[in-house]
Amino acid sequence: MAKSRTVYVCAECGGTSPKWQGKCPHCAAWNTLEETIESSGPAAAAHRYAPLASSSPVRSLADIEPRETPRQPTGLDEFDRVLGGGLVAGAVVLIGGDPGIGKSTLLLQALAAMSASTRVLYVTGEESAEQVALRARRLGLQTGNVSLLAEIRLESIQAAVSEQQPTVAVIDSIQTLYSGELTAAPGSVSQVRECAAQLTRLAKQTGIAIVMIGHVTKDGALAGPRVLEHIVDTVLYFEGDTHSSFRLVRAFKNRFGAVNELGVFAMTDRGLRGVANPSALFLSQHEQQVSGSCVMATQEGTRPLLVEIQALVDSSHAPNPRRLTVGLEGNRLAMLLAVLHRHAGVSTFDQDVFVNAVGGVRITEPAADLPVLLAIMSSLRDRPLPRGLIAFGEVGLAGEIRPAPRGQERLREAAKLGFSIALIPKANAPRQPVEGLEIWAVDRLDAALDKLR
Secondary structure (H helix, E strand, C coil): CCCCCCEEEEEECCCCEECCCEECCCCCCCEEEEEEEEEEEEHHHHHCCCCCCCCCCCCCHCCCCCCCCEECCCCCHHHHHCCCCECCCCCCEEEEEECCCHHHHHHHHHHHHCCCCCCCCEEEEECCHHHHHHHHHHHHHCCCCCEEEEEHHHHHHHHHHHHHHHCCEECHHHHCCCCCCCCCCCCCHHHHHHHHHHHHHHHHHHEEEEEECCCCCCCEEEECCCHHHHHHEEEEEEEEECCCEEEEEEEEEECCEECCCCCEEEECCEEEECCCCCCHHCCCCCCCCCCEEEEEEEECCEEEEEEEEEEEEEEECCCCCCEEEEECCCCHHHHHHHHHHHHHHCCCCCEEEEEEHHHHCCCHHHHHHHHHHHHHHHHHHHHCCCCCEEEECCCCCEEEEEEEHHHHHHHHHHHHHHEEEEEHHHHHCCCCCCCCCCCEEEEHHHHHHHHHC
């Protein structure tokens, strides 16, 4: 007979401890241990830790013949881009995002499109079957071949998946499921970890692609133990302001494709629609040239994007001038201002500096350094940059301009959208001229600023 015992589980790493401690003994995180009741017993343990697949002898890696895994298109081009070309058989995908951002809508659209050619199953634990049917009707989806199951008990879901044998199954959401072998409440660390592990085991044994929706905390991280992201094959985040009509889907982990891929969607009354030219979203339309604005060419996975960087430099009326960034790294701004003072002789110690990436996009690559400094100089001098200028490049602490990866693709994207001047690192200068694009290649920050005088 199974016994129940009280253990303390870390919300970060999933490690267990027999008693509460301020610091997790496994990952050293503070105040992350949560009390939970866990069942134990030989039968439960044997079932819980069954092997993922049938055992096989040890083989040499060189003797294993790799094969190209076929992919199942989702019917949404932007979603396929983020996944790396579509869903892989046996893959487990975890997608998280703020409430109401459109996770369930996106996956319901994908299942409706895939149902025309393959078997699909939608498991809902947050809504009733009638609510899902109302959403599908509101979106005008053809769901005659979409199987629906309203259930939160893991064992019932496993039986239904084994019986239906779908190609793709969606679990909405992993935090609502519970296993009858555990006495903890749904959404607890032990339940989320156990349900995710069992579903992953089912996907690997049967070859069914499983997509799980995950809740996020108030800080924007996926709720539950950190081990949840290690278990799955792909981790996607739904980004965007709920007050805006545009949504971004970004891949942070992908065992079957490139990470940091970006899919851009527009929310309409008929659901999410892919955006063919996302660069247009992040470029403001100014009737006249304005100061403090610089367009940069960034790279999101395999896709080049043009994003407008805006800066506002104003006299500070406080002892400590403000340094505020939106969509960019705040600590890097302070470093860039120090480089600007040391190597270009431009001081901003008595100025408030505000920098914003237009369109709500988040830029993390250092190639934004040069456009940020150009926008700051434009605002400080109150002088617009040359019309049709685009820039990218990393600025080092010694004042050098370092190259950015995939420079040729960035330049081709800029020329395609009608830009005429590119201020870029010398190492990114193309060997062959780009039609319609004048190249200004520089290797120092002061040389870049001299080009604009």
